[in-house]
Amino acid sequence: MGNELGSAGLMLVNTLINIYLFLLMLRFLLQASRADYYNPLSQSVVKITQPVVGLFQGFLGPVAGRFDLATLAAGFVLKVVSIIAIFMVIGVGMPPLPG
16 A cells, blocks of 8 residues: 555656746747736746746846846756656666666
8 A cells, every 4th residue: 555655746746847847848838939028927926936937047147139048057957866866766867867
């Protein structure tokens, strides 16, 4: 019974991380398409994702043209960390880097 509970918890955490990644990619697409910033949906997405993207905007600089590289970097790093964490939880260990 403990294995099913751990599996359900792992699925819940993975789902929440994927929802946040979806919001990051939505932010990137809204900025790339020059959507109205004063739209309530746009403002909500920016407010939710700003804590993570703000860390990357410090060293990647401002938006380069229409594309925000800090948002893409935040999404990439978050996904890599989540994959490593899932492997550690299920007991496989850290995946090999060349593979």
